[in-house]
Amino acid sequence: MILNLKAIPVKILLPVAHSGDIETTLICTPFSDKLINELSLLGTYLMSRGRTTSSIVATGYWLRKSHLLSIKSQYPTDELQAKGMVFHIAPGNVDTLFFYSMIISVLCGNQTLLRMSNDLNEDAQKLLKFINQFLSESSNIILLPSLMTVIQYKYNDQVTAEISACSTARVIWGSDQTIENISKFPLSTILQEESEVSSNNICFPDRYSVAIIQLDDETDIESASENLLRDIKPYFQQACSSPKVIYWLNTAQGLQDKFWKRVSQHLSAQEKLDVADLMSQLLFVQRLPLLLNTQKINKNKTLLKKYDVIQVVEVESLTLDSIKSHTGLWVLLSKQIKHLDEIKLFEHCQTVTMSGLDQSDCLSWKETTPQPMKRVVPAGQALAFSHVWDGVDLVKELTIKSF
Amino acid sequence: MNWQNLLTLPVYDLARNEKQSIFSPALLTLAKHHYQHSDDYRAIIDSVYPDFLQRGEVPALAVRLFKHHLLKSITEQEIFRITTSSGTTSQQVSQIVLDKENAMRQQKVLATIMKQWLGSKRLPMLIIDHPNVIKDKFSYSARGVGIQGMSLFGFDHTYALNEDMSINLDAVSQFFDKHKRKKILIFGFTFIIWQYFIQQLNELNIHFDVDEAVLLHSGGWKKLQDKAVSNKEFKSELNHVLSNTKIHNFYGMVEQTGTVYVECEAGYLHCPIWSDISIRKKSDLTEEKSGIEGIIQVNSLLPSSYPGHSLLTEDLGVLLGEDNCTCGRKGKYFQVNGRLAKAEVRGCSDTQS
Numbered sequence: 130m131i132l133n134l135k136a137i138p139v140k141i142l143l144p145v146a147h148s149g150d151i152e153t154t155l156i157c158t159p160f161s162d163k164l165i166n167e168l169s170l171l172g173t174y175l176m177s178r179g180r181t182t183s184s185i186v187a188t189g190y191w192l193r194k195s196h197l198l199s200i201k202s203q204y205p206t207d208e209l210q211a212k213g214m215v216f217h218i219a220p221g222n223v224d225t226l227f228f229y230s231m232i233i234s235v236l237c238g239n240q241t242l243l244r245m246s247n248d249l250n251e252d253a254q255k256l257l258k259f260i261n262q263f264l265s266e267s268s269n270i271i272l273l274p275s276l277m278t279v280i281q282y283k284y285n286d287q288v289t290a291e292i293s294a295c296s297t298a299r300v301i302w303g304s305d306q307t308i309e310n311i312s313k314f315p316l317s318t319i320l321q322e323e324s325e326v327s328s329n330n331i332c333f334p335d336r337y338s339v340a341i342i343q344l345d346d347e348t349d350i351e352s353a354s355e356n357l358l359r360d361i362k363p364y365f366q367q368a369c370s371s372p373k374v375i376y377w378l379n380t381a382q383g384l385q386d387k388f389w390k391r392v393s394q395h396l397s398a399q400e401k402l403d404v405a406d407l408m409s410q411l412l413f414v415q416r417l418p419l420l421l422n423t424q425k426i427n428k429n430k431t432l433l434k435k436y437d438v439i440q441v442v443e444v445e446s447l448t449l450d451s452i453k454s455h456t457g458l459w460v461l462l463s464k465q466i467k468h469l470d471e472i473k474l475f476e477h478c479q480t481v482t483m484s485g486l487d488q489s490d491c492l493s494w495k496e497t498t499p500q501p502m503k504r505v506v507p508a509g510q511a512l513a514f515s516h517v518w519d520g521v522d523l524v525k526e527l528t529i530k531s532f
Numbered sequence: 533m534n535w536q537n538l539l540t541l542p543v544y545d546l547a548r549n550e551k552q553s554i555f556s557p558a559l560l561t562l563a564k565h566h567y568q569h570s571d572d573y574r575a576i577i578d579s580v581y582p583d584f585l586q587r588g589e590v591p592a593l594a595v596r597l598f599k600h601h602l603l604k605s606i607t608e609q610e611i612f613r614i615t616t617s618s619g620t621t622s623q624q625v626s627q628i629v630l631d632k633e634n635a636m637r638q639q640k641v642l643a644t645i646m647k648q649w650l651g652s653k654r655l656p657m658l659i660i661d662h663p664n665v666i667k668d669k670f671s672y673s674a675r676g677v678g679i680q681g682m683s684l685f686g687f688d689h690t691y692a693l694n695e696d697m698s699i700n701l702d703a704v705s706q707f708f709d710k711h712k713r714k715k716i717l718i719f720g721f722t723f724i725i726w727q728y729f730i731q732q733l734n735e736l737n738i739h740f741d742v743d744e745a746v747l748l749h750s751g752g753w754k755k756l757q758d759k760a761v762s763n764k765e766f767k768s769e770l771n772h773v774l775s776n777t778k779i780h781n782f783y784g785m786v787e788q789t790g791t792v793y794v795e796c797e798a799g800y801l802h803c804p805i806w807s808d809i810s811i812r813k814k815s816d817l818t819e820e821k822s823g824i825e826g827i828i829q830v831n832s833l834l835p836s837s838y839p840g841h842s843l844l845t846e847d848l849g850v851l852l853g854e855d856n857c858t859c860g861r862k863g864k865y866f867q868v869n870g871r872l873a874k875a876e877v878r879g880c881s882d883t884q885s
Contacts, residue, residue: 404814418575
């Protein structure tokens with residue numbers, strides 16, 4: 130089946146030399162040598178071209194051959210088939226996350242069509258530009274341009290419906306509202322090897338993340354602050370995986386104070402908030418006492434500590450509203466705990482990062498806690514993308530096991 | 533606070549020291565009043581500005597707070613009216629809780645300020661809008677409130693536009709004929725006057741000979757930011773279609789209804805005695821020097837039923853001076869340059885943009 134993009138109001142961003150037609154049944158063998166080869170060449174290109182942009186270097190690094198092969202080794206790839214055409218609706222603004230969603234899909238051999246948000250930030254634009262350059266400069270790259278297409282369109286139910294009807298799977302990143310809106314458009318069911326392949330939605334709803342930090346003395350501060358910075362600096366702390374709450378495990382106030390000074394010093398040297406963001410940050414800081422003091426939890430004492438661009442709000446307990454209304458921008462909710470069991474996470478918690486904790490305590494908490502987090506990673510790695518994301522195995526979801 | 537005394541103060545006559553000796557202590561008293569009577573305000577102060585009031589400092593609340601929370605310093609039973617702003621950039625609207633006293637004081641102060649510009653007699657009034665804008669209860673929004681508020685200063689209220697925003701030439705011509713050689717009042721919103729009055733008359737090549745008129749306009753350009761013209765061009769084009777018309781822009785907001793900032797003959801907005809502005813730096817929101825563009829903060833003594841006495845707006849402006857405007861009025865004078873570009877939305881959860 131052919132999906133003619135020229136017949137619907139969409140703008141094609143990648144590849145630049147797109148014919149406008151997508152052959153929806155054109156797929157290739159998952160993790161084929163040729164695919165891995167082309168993707169790793171793209172990775173090398175991105176690492177050298179993107180040098181000055183850390184998020185682009187990270188995408189290139191992720192594509193190194195050894196990494197792709199290690200993912201491959203985790204699956205019985207001989208038994209896997211591509212799913213067909215996969216329609217991705219990328220997250221609004223986490224600059225380069227769209228890339229991973231698309232690459233995993235291509236790696237699985239799928240015909241991949243990605244819809245990006247209409248306001249692309251600088252990093253995303255750069256990344257697209259580099260991929261386009263790579264595709265047009267390299268004559269030996271054949272699979273990638275035939276398997277991946279990036280488009281933009283002003284939100285339009287008819288377009289979404291039309292593309293969905295040609296797709297066998299859909300990856301939706303977004304709020305519950307977005308997911309609900311998009312899920313109502315039916316996907317196609319196709320026959321493959323004479324058996325019906327069930328179509329599926331793979332959804333990544335809004336999530337939040339937390340960090341647990343323990344500092345014993347001043348020597349712990351430097352690395353702990355660098356790790357937190359790595360997790361909150363990108364995307365203005367607005368990625369779902371960036372911690373918004375810090376649980377301080379038995380850490381002296383004086384050390385915390387020095388820690389925050391260090392974090393803010395580093396951050397201020399590298400990043401600035403523009404005036405609109407400063408206003409949003411102020412608004413959220415002023416809203417917090419109201420969001421934290423619902424009728425149920427009265428007299429929740431909160432106190433703001435300002436560390437230049439970083440705003441630390443000390444809280445006694447958290448409310449769902451205070452998390453849901455969080456707009457990133459380097460506001461951190463800080464809670465003191467004496468024991469890991471005091472941590473109460475909300476249902477939509479994604480990542481817990483850990484820093485300075487006793488290894489065995491960590492392990493036993495991880496194994497025994499009923500708390501609903503999706504992953505626990507060392508501090509500094511909150512944003513490292515994995516093909517198993519939010520507990521969803523993307524490779525498994527984007528392939529069919531053939532018998 | 534002794535409002536009886538405050539209301540007798542001259543609107544534009546007190547110089548800095550005199551004004552501050554009255555205004556600053558009154559604002560602090562008001563802040564303490566809200567601290568006592570509004571649980572939410574107290575929670576914000578205790579959490580974000582714990583020692584400010586003791587130090588004699590009054591922090592400004594982000595004006596968008598009123599879009600998220602119903603802040604009030606009165607009991608449910610005392611609520612007389614809740615006014616809302618029109619949501620131009622989002623569906624969320626500001627909700628301002630008024631008791632009878634606060635609502636009446638807003639009217640009184642607005643009237644006192646307007647008298648300075650219109651004289652004390654009611655004037656025949658032409659409204660550059662369509663009559664249904666105030667009839668629809670659901671859109672009882674800033675536009676409707678503004679028109680109703682201003683209507684008090686006029687009589688023979690005539691609407692210049694039809695519901696489809698085309699000009700009602702019959703009504704307008706009749707109005708000007710009927711009130712020939714009388715001073716008249718014209719009121720409307722800036723972008724509506726520009727798009728539906730000036731431009732339509734220009735296209736039709738019609739102009740009216742007016743003997744004496746005062747045109748007040750407000751509201752800026754809203755969604756028509758790309759069509760915005762300078763104040764100078766606005767005035768010259770307007771004078772092209774209406775002769776002998778004095779034009780005054782004014783700046784105000786539903787969150788501080790009453791204390792409006794009217795543009796003088798020299799083209800600058802003036803603070804009345806009951807309110808004051810300061811400009812905040814774009815880099816860190818601390819106080820900005822005069823002459824440099826920043827975020828406008830508005831302080832007003834009027835809000836007693838809701839803690840809206842000190843607000844950080846989302847408007848950009850420049851403080852131009854104090855007590856030394858060529859028009860002779862005392863107090864700070866400034867200009868408004870427009871709205872802050874909407875904060876960029878980032879994060880995982882906005883895929884529909």
